[in-house]
Amino acid sequence: MLPERLHADVRTLWDYHDLRHEPRRCDAGIGLGSRDPGVAVHAAELFHAGRFPLVVFTGANAPTTVERFPRGEAVHYREIALELGVPDEVILVEPEARNTGENVEFTRRLLAGREIRSVTLVTRPYQQRRAYATAKRLWPGVDIVCASKAVSFEEHLTGEEDVDRVISMLVGETQRITAYAARGFAIPQHVPDGVERAFGRLAAAGFTQRMLR
Incomplete structure (x- = not known):
């Protein structure tokens, strides 16, 4: 089970990537x-x-x-x-x-x-x-x-997706927003401080499998 503070961080990243x-x-x-x-x-x-x-x-x-x-x-x-x-x-x-x-x-x-x-x-x-x-x-x-289908993080997991894998994907996607812009692969996107902090805590908690090395 994820600690509640990490649940909040996951929701922060999930909401950030949904452009609405x-x-x-x-x-x-x-x-x-x-x-x-x-x-x-x-x-x-x-x-x-x-x-x-x-x-x-x-x-x-x-x-x-x-x-x-x-x-x-x-x-x-x-x-x-x-x-x-x-x-x-x-x-x-x-x-x-x-x-x-x-x-x-x-x-x-x-x-x-x-x-x-x-x-x-x-x-x-x-x-x-x-x-x-x-x-x-x-x-x-x-x-x-x-x-995208309008679903919450929790609703997305009702399918066949593994929670640790999806969190790792969220962390990797967040890293790529900045890294790919720096490499010229994508236009720059604003990353709010709250997103940066949520990303850092989830990476520190070990959800790094999909991060660039």
Whole structure:
């Protein structure tokens, strides 16, 4: 069991990465590959709600996804969307990307022949901020909205996710906001003092498995 003070720190990071963008219609929805099938489910929900007329699923595999999605993240996401009634003709698959930068860059190339002025990035809840910062760096001329299933940290864990793993992911995502901006991979994002302190306490408590070395 986590001490209550660390629960508060987890919620601080969780809330920081949720950008709470105002929903609006875009030219395409882009489901960023991960181990979370909820990304594909939410992309299908947004399509049926009329948020975008075209869906792109992007992602190959990572060590954390190959067992769950052996044929690749984007391929499995497409199958989930088809089962949920998204027409095959509105789905594009980008099966090569192995990180968020490649998700954005390879999808941009895939859509180069289309008039794309706005996109909705559909991600895990705690990936929104980094995905947004990355896309703004790599695709600066496009209006970008982020979307995730609206769930709390506790609700997210009702699936198959391990609590220690998700906390470690939150810590790693927070570190990457600053580190990737410094390396030119993403635009800078403000990190409030409270987020910095929560990050430091969780890292000191041992949730460092997903941190950059």
